Amino acid sequence: MxxxxxxAVSSAGHEVIGVASGRSLATIDRARxxxxxxxxxxxxxxxxxxxxxxxxxxEAALDxxxxxxxxxxxxxxxxxxxxxxxxxAAIGKLFDNNFVDGGIVGPPAWRAGATxxxxxxxxxxxxxxxxxDSLVTARAISGGAGAASAVKMCYxxxxxxxxxxxxxxxxxxxxxxxxxxxxxxxxxSQKGMRDSSERSALGTSPKAWRFAGEMREIAATFNAAGxxxxxxxxxxxxxxxxxxxxxxxxxxxxxxIEALLPKR
Amino acid sequence: MxxxxxxAVSSAGHEVIGVASGRSLATIDRARxxxxxxxxxxxxxxxxxxxxxxxxxxEAALDxxxxxxxxxxxxxxxxxxxxxxxxxAAIGKLFDNNFVDGGIVGPPAWRAGATxxxxxxxxxxxxxxxxxDSLVTARAISGGAGAASAVKMCYxxxxxxxxxxxxxxxxxxxxxxxxxxxxxxxxxSQKGMRDSSERSALGTSPKAWRFAGEMREIAATFNAAGxxxxxxxxxxxxxxxxxxxxxxxxxxxxxxIEALLPKR
Numbered sequence: 001m002x003x004x005x006x007x008a009v010s011s012a013g014h015e016v017i018g019v020a021s022g023r024s025l026a027t028i029d030r031a032r033x034x035x036x037x038x039x040x041x042x043x044x045x046x047x048x049x050x051x052x053x054x055x056x057x058x059e060a061a062l063d064x065x066x067x068x069x070x071x072x073x074x075x076x077x078x079x080x081x082x083x084x085x086x087x088x089a090a091i092g093k094l095f096d097n098n099f100v101d102g103g104i105v106g107p108p109a110w111r112a113g114a115t116x117x118x119x120x121x122x123x124x125x126x127x128x129x130x131x132x133d134s135l136v137t138a139r140a141i142s143g144g145a146g147a148a149s150a151v152k153m154c155y156x157x158x159x160x161x162x163x164x165x166x167x168x169x170x171x172x173x174x175x176x177x178x179x180x181x182x183x184x185x186x187x188x189s190q191k192g193m194r195d196s197s198e199r200s201a202l203g204t205s206p207k208a209w210r211f212a213g214e215m216r217e218i219a220a221t222f223n224a225a226g227x228x229x230x231x232x233x234x235x236x237x238x239x240x241x242x243x244x245x246x247x248x249x250x251x252x253x254x255x256x257i258e259a260l261l262p263k264r
Numbered sequence: 265m266x267x268x269x270x271x272a273v274s275s276a277g278h279e280v281i282g283v284a285s286g287r288s289l290a291t292i293d294r295a296r297x298x299x300x301x302x303x304x305x306x307x308x309x310x311x312x313x314x315x316x317x318x319x320x321x322x323e324a325a326l327d328x329x330x331x332x333x334x335x336x337x338x339x340x341x342x343x344x345x346x347x348x349x350x351x352x353a354a355i356g357k358l359f360d361n362n363f364v365d366g367g368i369v370g371p372p373a374w375r376a377g378a379t380x381x382x383x384x385x386x387x388x389x390x391x392x393x394x395x396x397d398s399l400v401t402a403r404a405i406s407g408g409a410g411a412a413s414a415v416k417m418c419y420x421x422x423x424x425x426x427x428x429x430x431x432x433x434x435x436x437x438x439x440x441x442x443x444x445x446x447x448x449x450x451x452x453s454q455k456g457m458r459d460s461s462e463r464s465a466l467g468t469s470p471k472a473w474r475f476a477g478e479m480r481e482i483a484a485t486f487n488a489a490g491x492x493x494x495x496x497x498x499x500x501x502x503x504x505x506x507x508x509x510x511x512x513x514x515x516x517x518x519x520x521i522e523a524l525l526p527k528r
Contacts, residue, residue, distance in 0.1 A: 158430060235495070
């Protein structure tokens with residue numbers, strides 16, 4: 001996601017600077033393809049920018065923010081990560097009115113109209129302009145810091161939550177020896193579930209390793225609202241069991257089912 | 265559901281006997297409309313039948329089975345309830361080879377082709393014939409006692425589980441003040457979710473009181489397979505918060521959201 005967002009900002013006429021230190025070769029290659037200028041250290045990058053954009057796995061978001069704050073940076077800080085409004089608020093405190101909360105919905109932005117970047121907070125409109133005429137549709141929304149993260153949490157709560165649910169159900173049917181009957185029934189009364197369960201396996205398996213943290217952020221968001229958090233704690237466990245598919249080809253459903261069921 | 269199943273057996277040319285004792289007037293009226301012969305006591309009913317069919321809220325299924333066994337009944341016992349394979353096995357022990365496990369999928373069977381009654385166990389085919397040419401499609405499946413319940417659990421795990429999820433998400437969005445943004449995003453990239461969340465409220469609210477027990481049976485089924493049970497424990501909590509809509513008109517989504525969110 002980060003590379004496509006950088007490419008969008010670059011295509012809108014801005015220089016995008018990334019930090020090479022501690023990154024994998026694959027990440028460095030993607031950054032170069034996205035027209036990013038790479039520098040060695042965070043301090044060097046910070047000295048050259050007006051806006052910092054954090055796009056990382058959700059569990060790293062707070063650490064990244066602390067590292068940037070520790071440099072004495074006093075420009076706009078945008079957190080674009082899949083974090084709870086509470087985590088966003090904790091990050092926001094580090095940057096006061098310069099904090100912009102972001103939530104990205106959609107696939108990596110390599111085609112127009114597919115990816116929206118919701119932004120909230122006092123300076124949200126200053127970030128929207130960075131994406132003018134780019135492949136990313138940036139939208140400032142009301143509600144203050146936390147609102148954009150809440151949109152992301154609610155959105156992914158269904159898409160990734162229901163994918164985890166359907167994969168768990170396919171594993172449950174297999175464990176109970178009723179797969180064929182369930183599929184025949186779905187073909188009658190829940191048309192599309194057979195295909196969608198197979199597509200969920202292919203679509204989520206390579207990314208499952210980083211969905212677990214996102215599911216925990218969503219669970220925290222439910223908890224803060226006084227709603228049950230079990231849907232997404234369960235989804236986190238499903239995705240954790242699939243974490244080893246990282247960097248593999250998309251896994252077929254049979255492989256996912258094998259990963260989900262305890263060995264007997 | 266029970267009345268429509270009774271009507272199907274009756275339409276296939278069999279006498280259907282029900283027990284009046286302890287039932288509400290509304291249940292008695294539905295039973296009469298379904299062409300059931302009502303007798304006062306369970307003992308009287310048992311003395312006149314070759315097949316017993318239990319259709320009740322899941323949490324009552326085991327008690328009903330024990331009551332029937334206590335009469336010394338030695339005919340076929342069909343459990344048609346939304347219970348876990350483990351609960352079905354516990355009931356099966358009471359009736360040995362005369363036990364038939366059932367799982368009903370679809371709405372109450374008032375029109376042809378909408379409702380399937382899966383049946384498993386040694387005598388399943390003897391139960392299938394009771395529904396010949398009726399509005400209920402009865403199907404014997406392999407896998408022994410427990411298989412039909414497993415089909416029901418897997419099926420409802422998605423239908424009722426995802427309905428609870430989407431209602432919880434609508435409540436979450438409302439609590440975070442981002443309902444309008446979420447709906448606008450759904451209208452772009454998850455077409456149908458706006459409508460389906462509104463339909464879920466109308467469709468589940470009058471029945472939510474009895475879904476909670478079913479969700480707990482599903483959670484137990486996941487647990488027995490070594491899969492996370494949190495999806496359906498959360499769904500049980502959602503439906504419990506909606507239990508007071510029983511006997512009301514279908515509730516609108518705003519009413520369901522109010523029921524789900526803790527008072528602040």
